[in-house]
Amino acid sequence: MPKTINISQNHQLSGLDKHELIRIIEDLQGEKRLNDGFANLSETGSNDAALMWRGRNRFLAEQVLPVKLEIVPQLSYPKNKGGEHRIIDGDNLAVMRSLLTDFRGGPNSGFDVIYMDPPYNTGSDTFTYNDNYNLSKSEIEKLKKTVRYVEKGVSLDDPSRHTKWINHIAPRLWAARKLLKYTGVIIISIDEHELPRLWMLMEEMFGEKNRIATVVWERSRKNDATYISEGHEYMLVWARDEAALRQMVKLKGKWREPKPGLDIFMTEFKRLKNIHNDDYSEISKGLKGFVKGIKKGDPLWTIRQYVGVDAKSANLGPYKEDDPSWPGGGGPNYSITHPNTGATVRTPPKGWVIKSFEAFQDLIDQDKIVWKGDGTPKIKKYLLDGRESDVITSIIQKESRQSVMMLNNLLGFGDAINHPKDHLILKRLFSVVTWNNPNAVFFDPYGGSGTTGHSILEMNAEDNGMRRFVLVESGDPSNKKIGREEYTNKLTAERIRRTLSGKWADKKDRPKLPGGFTFYSARKDIDRDILMASDRENLADIILQIVEEDSNRQDCRMDGYKYLIGKTRLGYGIALVWEKGNVKGHKPLTKEIRSKIMAEAEKAGVTKPVYIYAVANVSPINDKLYKFQQIPDSLLARLNLLEED
Numbered sequence: 001m002p003k004t005i006n007i008s009q010n011h012q013l014s015g016l017d018k019h020e021l022i023r024i025i026e027d028l029q030g031e032k033r034l035n036d037g038f039a040n041l042s043e044t045g046s047n048d049a050a051l052m053w054r055g056r057n058r059f060l061a062e063q064v065l066p067v068k069l070e071i072v073p074q075l076s077y078p079k080n081k082g083g084e085h086r087i088i089d090g091d092n093l094a095v096m097r098s099l100l101t102d103f104r105g106g107p108n109s110g111f112d113v114i115y116m117d118p119p120y121n122t123g124s125d126t127f128t129y130n131d132n133y134n135l136s137k138s139e140i141e142k143l144k145k146t147v148r149y150v151e152k153g154v155s156l157d158d159p160s161r162h163t164k165w166i167n168h169i170a171p172r173l174w175a176a177r178k179l180l181k182y183t184g185v186i187i188i189s190i191d192e193h194e195l196p197r198l199w200m201l202m203e204e205m206f207g208e209k210n211r212i213a214t215v216v217w218e219r220s221r222k223n224d225a226t227y228i229s230e231g232h233e234y235m236l237v238w239a240r241d242e243a244a245l246r247q248m249v250k251l252k253g254k255w256r257e258p259k260p261g262l263d264i265f266m267t268e269f270k271r272l273k274n275i276h277n278d279d280y281s282e283i284s285k286g287l288k289g290f291v292k293g294i295k296k297g298d299p300l301w302t303i304r305q306y307v308g309v310d311a312k313s314a315n316l317g318p319y320k321e322d323d324p325s326w327p328g329g330g331g332p333n334y335s336i337t338h339p340n341t342g343a344t345v346r347t348p349p350k351g352w353v354i355k356s357f358e359a360f361q362d363l364i365d366q367d368k369i370v371w372k373g374d375g376t377p378k379i380k381k382y383l384l385d386g387r388e389s390d391v392i393t394s395i396i397q398k399e400s401r402q403s404v405m406m407l408n409n410l411l412g413f414g415d416a417i418n419h420p421k422d423h424l425i426l427k428r429l430f431s432v433v434t435w436n437n438p439n440a441v442f443f444d445p446y447g448g449s450g451t452t453g454h455s456i457l458e459m460n461a462e463d464n465g466m467r468r469f470v471l472v473e474s475g476d477p478s479n480k481k482i483g484r485e486e487y488t489n490k491l492t493a494e495r496i497r498r499t500l501s502g503k504w505a506d507k508k509d510r511p512k513l514p515g516g517f518t519f520y521s522a523r524k525d526i527d528r529d530i531l532m533a534s535d536r537e538n539l540a541d542i543i544l545q546i547v548e549e550d551s552n553r554q555d556c557r558m559d560g561y562k563y564l565i566g567k568t569r570l571g572y573g574i575a576l577v578w579e580k581g582n583v584k585g586h587k588p589l590t591k592e593i594r595s596k597i598m599a600e601a602e603k604a605g606v607t608k609p610v611y612i613y614a615v616a617n618v619s620p621i622n623d624k625l626y627k628f629q630q631i632p633d634s635l636l637a638r639l640n641l642l643e644e645d
């Protein structure tokens with residue numbers, strides 16, 4: 001059964017405004033509805049269609065074990081030092097659960113963008129699945145110890161291939177949603193193999209109203225196709241909460257990207273202006289020469305018409321001449337007088353595009369109309385008068401060969417991963433969906449060749465940004481080139497190392513980029529041995545991770561005490577006794593330690609009992625001020641791991 005969600009424990013509520021609090025309540029209500037809906041389809045309260053599959057009614061209730069995140073200094077960059085970005089080697093679902101402590105989504109917390117590029121389930125890609133339906137968790141763990149990995153590739157003739165894929169993706173989508181800032185955006189790459197199922201899942205999990213767009217990336221032409229070349233794939237763009245995102249639009253404007261080629265064009269304009277000063281026709285002549293011969297596809301293509309120059313161009317840039325007639329027909333009809341000849345100007349057959357005579361006259365008075373030799377008017381549209389940016393369209397055409405070649409130049413092998421994404425396309429999207437926020441935080445749970453990280457490093461280098469990313473990669477068992485154990489290091493992390501150092505395989509001169517990353521290994525599920533071998537800091541981390549369902553670590557972690565490690569929003573204390581001693585190598589909870597803990601709790605303003613974690617309790621007093629939690633059993637019980645013994 002889904003747990004009851006305690007609102008006050010999950011978020012730092014003080015400091016939020018009414019609007020944000022309402023959002024949290026709506027979000028939690030939505031979450032509860034969804035849990036009920038998945039547990040029992042008839043409870044959705046909706047008569048509408050929903051995706052049905054074997055596993056639907058239990059996946060949200062299934063417990064995901066957190067994993068221990070261990071820093072690997074020698075694989076970090078700079079070596080042994082690390083940096084602000086994170087690359088994590090491990091299964092993304094378990095890692096996502098662990099990331100909740102630092103990145104739980106809320107009005108002001110969580111990731112700004114999650115980019116997911118899961119295996120597409122093509123029958124020959126990286127999609128593997130644990131096929132041991134009938135084995136218990138502990139049997140699977142035992143199997144892992146002998147064969148190491150229990151997943152198998154999923155082939156196209158597997159009759160339950162879609163079920164397997166949905167069972168893989170559904171909990172990950174749900175985990176991703178929890179990590180997304182309320183104003184955040186998720187972008188998911190997919191192709192026709194699983195698009196229908198993914199779309200339905202997204203509608204149910206994120207809500208139809210939060211769909212932003214479906215972007216089509218046309219990446220190749222398949223001349224050997226039997227019927228029609230299907231050389232494109234999709235990027236589903238959804239908001240966690242479109243209403244929250246709309247508030248951002250009010251503040252920051254609509255999503256736009258700088259007009260391609262704007263910088264190059266304005267540099268040329270300024271160069272010509274320096275030479276010709278106020279000789280507008282010479283500057284204009286220079287610009288016409290500059291854009292001559294520009295072909296479709298060139299970044300300057302959409303700018304090529306801005307070759308008119310006048311006194312206003314010093315501030316508004318060059319202008320283009322626009323047709324003043326109403327595009328569809330049926331526009332307003334009024335008479336205009338030519339300011340120089342006094343002749344009446346013929347109204348275009350479709351009517352004027354300017355809504356009234358007064359507005360047209362105003363343009364004439366402001367010298368924003370060009371009068372052609374035959375007496376017809378054109379409207380001056382200045383480049384820097386709101387035209388310096390473009391809307392992104394839902395079709396992007398770019399050959400995927402370019403990203404494979406780039407990866408080859410960078411790593412010396414471009415074929416270690418099938419279909420790497422194009423980091424320049426990701427850059428465009430990441431920039432637009434964050435209003436190019438230089439502090440945005442990005443998450444990519446299917447790290448692959450590190451394309452997401454590469455994009456962000458370049459974005460930071462271009463504007464001295466402080467964007468951060470977290471990439472997770474588990475290694476691809478089907479990859480013939482790189483072994484699974486080394487995959488994250490040799491592919492994901494290596495690309496980022498080379499991008500940062502500028503030392504590409506092709507040995508060409510490249511700049512160093514600012515930044516660094518810390519490499520984490522998340523290969524160890526938490527078990528009895530891991531708990532008992534942990535140092536105090538790690539164990540405190542694990543305890544706070546495990547209790548986070550009741551008290552989010554962001555809310556309750558406390559530093560600076562010998563025993564106390566946290567305090568929940570409701571005022572409960574959490575303490576850990578973890579010093580060398582005689583019970584299983586550790587000190588038990590004694591009367592003396594208990595008194596010290598109580599003194600710490602009082603100082604920290606703990607108003608409810610303290611949960612004290614220790615290997616044993618030899619404190620004679622048993623009172624209502626504390627609740628003893630035995631290590632490791634109380635933690636293993638929370639993780640449902642006791643049956644393994």
Ligand SMILES: C[S@@+](CC[C@H](N)C(=O)[O-])C[C@H]1O[C@@H](n2cnc3c(N)ncnc32)[C@H](O)[C@@H]1O
Binds near residue numbers: 090091422447450472
């Ligand atoms: C389609 S590729 C991603 C490619 C990447 N976007 C790029 O441009 O290189 C999917 C990646 O996810 C990894 N992967 C698959 N299942 C995973 C899991 N459960 N946890 C972490 N990574 C996983 C695969 O090993 C593979 O490298």
